[in-house]
Amino acid sequence: MNKKGSRVERELVKMLWNANCAAMRAPASGGATKKPLPDIIAGNGKIYLAIEVKSTSADQIYINSEKIQGLKEFSEIFGAEPYLGAKFKNKKWRFVHVDNLIKTRGENYKVDIDLAFSKGLEFDELLGKDKQVKFS
Template sequence: MSKTGSREERELVKMLWDADCAAMRAPASGGATKKPLPDIIAGNGKIYLAIEVKSSSKDRIYINSEKIEALCEFARIFGAQPYIGAKFTRKKWRFLTPELLHITPQNNYRVDLDLAFQKGMEFDEILGKDKQVKF
């Protein structure tokens, strides 16, 4: 994993702890194991989150289909809500459920900056603390 991805994961774990959620980076995520592990797992006894973290300095993020399938499988087994945590440079975090992602002709997934900010949830929303109206 790139240094940027690790930094973003650590940032999100800190945000989750600061919001009274237990959170950890899954050290075996990113292909080091055959098990379906997300980048981050978190919970507070009421909500459980499985998050695949992606960051970009551009306005588009591509995600391999195996990553999304593994995220969904882990979330199903664990009883968590699966999210893709998208962090675009100098923008706030956005969280998207897998069904919101665009499927590419190669059957992978894409998150565009516009999609992330039109349909994605803010941090407090995934914690159930706030609700935005989406158009």
């Protein structure tokens, strides 16, 4: 994990704690274990989240299919909702449910900035505190 990735993960964990969610980074994510682990696990007794975190200065993020399959598997066993937490440079966090990710020709996944801001949730929406009206 590079420094930028660790920094944004810590930033999100702090945001979750400040919003009254217990949250932790899963330091074994990224290949240190054979078990599928998300970058962040969080919950507040009402909602449980498993989040794969990606940040970029580009307009799209690509994610290996094994990461997404692992996130789905973990979430199913744990009882969490699986999300990609996307942090685009100079933009607010967006949280895209894994079912809304775009499958690439190479059988991996991607999310672009347009998808993140059309189908992704804002932080308060993710926690069920606010519902944003989205127009089609």
